[in-house]
Amino acid sequence: MMNLDRTEKLLLAGIPILILLGFVLPEWVVNYIQVSLGTGLVALAVMIQMRAGLVSFGQGLYFCIGGYAAGMAGKFMGVSDIFILLIIGMLVSLFMAFIAGFLLRRYREIFFAMLSLALSMILYGLLSKLEVLGSTDGFNIPSPTYLGWAPEGDTAKHALYIATCIPALLCAALLNRYLRSPMGFIGEALRENEIRLEYLGTSAHRAVHIKYMIAATVSGLGGVLWALALGHVDPEMTNWTTSGQFVFISILSGVGNIVAPLFGTFILEIVRVYAVEASPNTWQMILGVIMLLTIIFLPKGLWSLIQRKKASAEETTQK
Amino acid sequence: MFQDRLLKKGLLASVMASAFVVSAFSSSAVAEDKKEVKLGVVTFLSGGAAGPFGIPARNAAELLIDAINKGQLPGAYSSVGLAGAQIAPIFVDENSKQKVADYKKLVQKDEVDAVIGYISSGSCKAIAPVAEEEKKLTVFFDCGTSQVFEDIITSPKYVFRTSAHATMDNVAAARYVVDTVKDVSTYSGINQNYAFGQDSWRDFSGSMKVLKESAKSVSEQFPKVFAGQYGAEISALLTKKPDIVHSSFWGGDMEALVIQGGGRQLFSRSKVVLTGGETGIERLGSQIPDGTIIGARGPNGPLAEDSALNDWFVKAYVDRFKSLPTYPSYHMAQAILGVKSAADKANSTDQAATIEAFKGLEFEVPSGKISMNLAGGHQATQGTAFGTYKFDKASGKGTLVNIKRYNAACVNPPEGMKSLEWIESGFKGAVCK
Amino acid sequence: MLTAVAILIDGLGFAAWLFLSSVGLTLIYGVMRILNIAHGGFYALGAYSSAWAIGLYMQTGSSVAFTYLLIPLMAIVVGLVAGLIIERGILRFMYGRDEVLMVLVTYAIFLILEDATKLIWGTESLVAYQPAYYLGNIEIFGIPYTVYKFALIGLAVLCGAVLWWGLNRTTTGKLLLVVIEDREVSSALGINVTLFFSATFVIGTTLGALGGAVTAPQISVVPGIGAEVIVMAFAVIVIGGMGSIGGAIIGAIFVGFARAVSVHLYPPAELFSIYLVMAAVLAIKPYGLFSLAQGRKI
Structure with a gap:
């Protein structure tokens, strides 16, 4: 078979494990895993851009476009097949990113961040005015069907969970492959020194554009999966606070490994749940302190914990 | 070598998983004879809506739950507890991006017997179908959108709303x-x-x-x-x-x-x-x-008609929180008293019996009288x-x-x-x- | 005509508020390269402490006139206390880290500040309208405007002038410009960079708190007001050019007028007028209006 690297093996092996966990774990935990896979994909999209030195403070734009595209396909065209919904969400995101990319590819650093934020907030403003789409309250999405099969009750929950796990992890594995490809390494070069990159005969603009479109497509996928898990979409998906969270998750998790944002999203979600449980009135403070401590003691993100262990293990085996 | 590592990771995952399972099931050892009813209360505890809505509502919930547990309410509500059972509230912040997952966690992990909550109409729209799916008695106390029973769940079984819509x-x-x-x-x-x-x-x-x-x-x-x-x-x-x-x-x-x-x-x-x-x-x-x-938003506060219940409510609220109750407090009181009336009428904390009693119920609240007479007895008018x-x-x-x-x-x-x-x-x- | 004058005054008034709320942010970014999300927290702290102090003071029944001293005083107290604690206690351990990571650090601080204000002042709103009413109204073409609003425009101009003078006409200011230009070289020349950083952070914090403190009499101070300010302030300084005082002025005027025009002529656009302006400006001038050309690293 293809030469899979360790991360890819882990991801592919993770699919059956996650699905199995869906039957073993209590349902509420499975729920958080499911929504975390959706939002985790967006954090992943933020992370691959971050590797190229681009911090998107507006990734919620494509998260929202994906969710709304799928939702509107269901609401107005009566499409309920999950495969079609996923494809619609991704295609619409890709198309929007293709257009917006011509503008955004000229920007770097904070300007890229703020311009992406501006675009996402313009969509927020538009959606907040559209009463057909429920304005800020958004609208509900019916349960999906699978090639004509329309499960109910617990079967529907498991089916949707499985249908979330497979595309999410496959997508992560593909992204890993992309990052290891020449195109992916151009990202690193972009961050390090754009001018040298150009001297080498590659167009930095084109590289950014492609990266941006890939990130948008992944976010669109995340948006569809998240919206289906929730059964509801609203403009909050493209608010800057949502986009901000994606950035924070990817920094907290660390940009070292593709699995980190997926895992980090879930961990952060669970931390939040327990912070709310422990202190419903001041949970934000707890979250803030945990974030600060993470940054101080784990500057390379949560993932560095695992890496460090790995490194020391390898050291001992070498000896 | 690789398989070895994978095995280790799998082991780690299953250890973590079992930790969750344990923590999730440890709370399930509730005595069969219900002396205590768990009530999930969801309002805004942070963000811009907390000060004017969420906190006054939470205050009212604390006040009423304490009073009900001690049997201090006047008139028809003077009996102790919900059909004799003490209420244990669990407060949750509505200001969350994962409202649905939070709701499911309340129902499945914390095993609440009922949920009272939701101020934002967006929350109500998202939660309503989930509540029906989870088959859990859920009382919306404040959200105003008329769409909940008009569009989203047209024949509700588990969802009630005790305030009139906007x-x-x-x-x-x-x-x-x-x-x-x-x-x-x-x-x-x-x-x-x-x-x-x-x-x-x-x-x-x-x-x-x-x-x-x-x-x-x-x-x-x-x-x-x-x-x-x-x-x-x-x-x-x-x-x-x-x-x-x-x-x-x-x-x-x-x-x-x-x-x-x-x-x-x-x-x-x-x-x-x-x-x-x-x-x-x-x-x-x-x-x-x-x-x-x-x-x-209803005949609340200075618009309320004089009654012994309102006098008690205003006085107890001012004594405890040093400020007058505002309409979110009234709405919360309405929801809790609705649940109490239903449970007392059914003389049981059993969900099916309570829901049956709740449908079409008329009950007294500080702001006057509530009739649950829309949407098949699930939506209040006042x-x-x-x-x-x-x-x-x-x-x-x-x-x-x-x-x-x-x-x-x-x-x-x-x-x-x-x-x-x-x-x-x-x-x-x-x-x- | 009436509408044009109203747009002019409303635009200026809003611009003054935007400038006061964002100038501290641009100063800190310019000197320290920290995009400080906690700025919103300082704004909220300033608003709360000034509303609280005015409330206490008014209970004594004394003249309203002294509240105009109380407002800047509370801003300075907040700036000194919160600024020093956060700079000395947290930020100084992080200098030299990645800019993006610093955003996360300040976001964490912002979350902590949000709950801290709630713990100190509770969640009920505070109102301290007396200073805004005391100066009375003037009518322009039959439309009454509060004099307080014009006083704020004056204060914004004053702040801008003092900052410009301090940076360009004093020795300390010039040394600061050197620090901005090259941190390492200035350190090697014997400039106490640490001291400059602390001082800048405290001044920036004070300015943020001042923005909140002068706004408090016009609004109802509630939890969450800090979050509303941050994005607005970011938009302003990005439009103008990050780290530039002049840019903050231009950015504030752009955004202020964009909002006034949309409110008077096409209200539905108010929600995203700011972002439209930001997108438009950046599309034409990718680094903001007042940015300096940057050397390309090869």
Whole structure:
């Protein structure tokens, strides 16, 4: 078979494990895993851009476009097949990113961040005015069907969970492959020194554009999966606070490994749940302190914990 | 080598998984004979809606739950507990991006027997189908959108709402304007740019079109929610000189509008209607100009009729929290008393029995009487009232005078009719006393 | 005509507020390269402490006139206390880290500040309208405006002038410009960079708190007001050019007028007028209006 690297093996092996966990774990935990896979994909999209030195403070734009595209396909065209919904969400995101990319590819650093934020907030403003789409309250999405099969009750929950796990992890594995490809390494070069990159005969603009479109497509996928898990979409998906969270998750998790944002999203979600449980009135403070401590003691993100262990293990085996 | 590592990771995962399982099931060892009922209470505990809505609602919940557990309520509610069972509340912050997952966690992990909550209409829309799916008694206490039972779950089994929806407020506001203000030829609105504000304006301007055909709208301002600064909007309203200014602002935004508009004579040049103005009365005092038309999203606070229950509620609330209860507190009290009435009537904390008893129930609350008579007995209707503000210099307190009451059938659409259609049809079937 | 004058005054008034709320942010970014999300927290702290102090003071029944001293005083107290604690206690351990990571650090601080204000002042709103009313109104073409609003425009101009003078006409200011230009070289020249950083952070914090403190009399101070300010302030300084005082002025005027125009002529656009302006400006001038050309690293 293809030469899979360790991360890819882990991801592919993770699919059956996650699905199995869906039957073993209590349902509420499975729920958080499911929504975390959706939002985790967006954090992943933020992370691959971050590797190229681009911090998107507006990734919620494509998260929202994906969710709304799928939702509107269901609401107005009566499409309920999950495969079609996923494809619609991704295609619409890709198309929007293709257009917006011509503008955004000229920007770097904070300007890229703020311009992406501006675009996402313009969509927020538009959606907040559209009463057909429920304005800020958004609208509900019916349960999906699978090639004509329309499960109910617990079967529907498991089916949707499985249908979330497979595309999410496959997508992560593909992204890993992309990052290891020449195109992916151009990202690193972009961050390090754009001018040298150009001297080498590659167009930095084109590289950014492609990266941006890939990130948008992944976010669109995340948006569809998240919206289906929730059964509801609203403009909050493209608010800057949502986009901000994606950035924070990817920094907290660390940009070292593709699995980190997926895992980090879930961990952060669970931390939040327990912070709310422990202190419903001041949970934000707890979250803030945990974030600060993470940054101080784990500057390379949560993932560095695992890496460090790995490194020391390898050291001992070498000896 | 690789498989080895994978095995280790799998082991790690399953250890973690079992830790979750243990923590999830450890709480399930509840005694069969229910002496305690777990109640999930979801309101805003952080963010902009916490101060004006979430915290007063949480306070009311704490107050009532304590009083019910000790059997201190007056009149019909004096029995201890919910059909004898003590209530243990679990408070959750509505300000979360994963509301549905949080709800499921409440139901599945914390194993609550019922959930009372949700202020934002967006939350209610998202939670309603999930509550039906989870088959858990869920009482919406405050959210205003009429869509919950009109569009989203048309035949509810587990979801109830114990407050009337927001259409009532704006229909009543329009009726009050037409009843009390002479010569209305122009009106305008300043509402927050989100669903609640847009709906409020749609209902108010729609009602005005029916009730006063000759009058026309001259300016529709929609500032961002929590903007706080309305200098430009107030100038725009002042330049248009409307007779009536309608605003569904709430909380800090409403107070800011009063401070800024009051300072610039907006309130003396136009008649201002504040459908949610009641929450500001205590704090703003003399700052609210006399003559302002004020509502309280139901006959709450100073619009409530005298009753032993209301006297007890106001006194106990002030004693404990040093401020007057506002309408979110009233709405919360309504929801808790609704659940208590239903459980007491069923004489059981069993969910099916409670739900059966809840349907179509009529019960007394501090603001008067609630009838669960829409949406197959799941949606409350209630009359409402509006009043005109008057500041009493001697006592240093604001009061509402010229209070007009509107019975439920006068300001709520009849069963089976959607709110907007009802307004546009010229209030077909409305019965006003 | 009436509308044009109203747009002019409303636009200026809003611009003044935007400038006061964002100048501290641009100063800190310019000197320290920290995009400080906690700025919103300082704004909220300033608003709360000034509203609280005015409330306490008014209970004594004394003249309103002294509240105009109280407002800047509370801003300075907040700036000194909160600024020093956060700079000395947290930020100084992080200098030299990645800019993006610093955003996260300040976000964490912002979350902590949000709950801290709730713990100190509770969740009920505070109103302290007396200073805004005391100066009375003036009518322009029959539309009343509060004099307080014009006083704020004056204060914004004053702040801008003092900052410009301090940076360009004093020795300390010039040394600061050197620090901005090259941190390492200035350190090697014997400039106490640490001291400059602390001082800048405290001044920036004080300016943020001042923005909140002067706004407090016009609004109802509630939890969450800090979050509303941050994005607005970011938009302003990005439009103008990050780290530039002049840019903050231009950015504030752009955004202020965009909002006033949309409110008067096309209200539904108010919600995203700011972002439209930001997108438009960046599309034409990718690094903001007042940015300096940057050397390309090869």
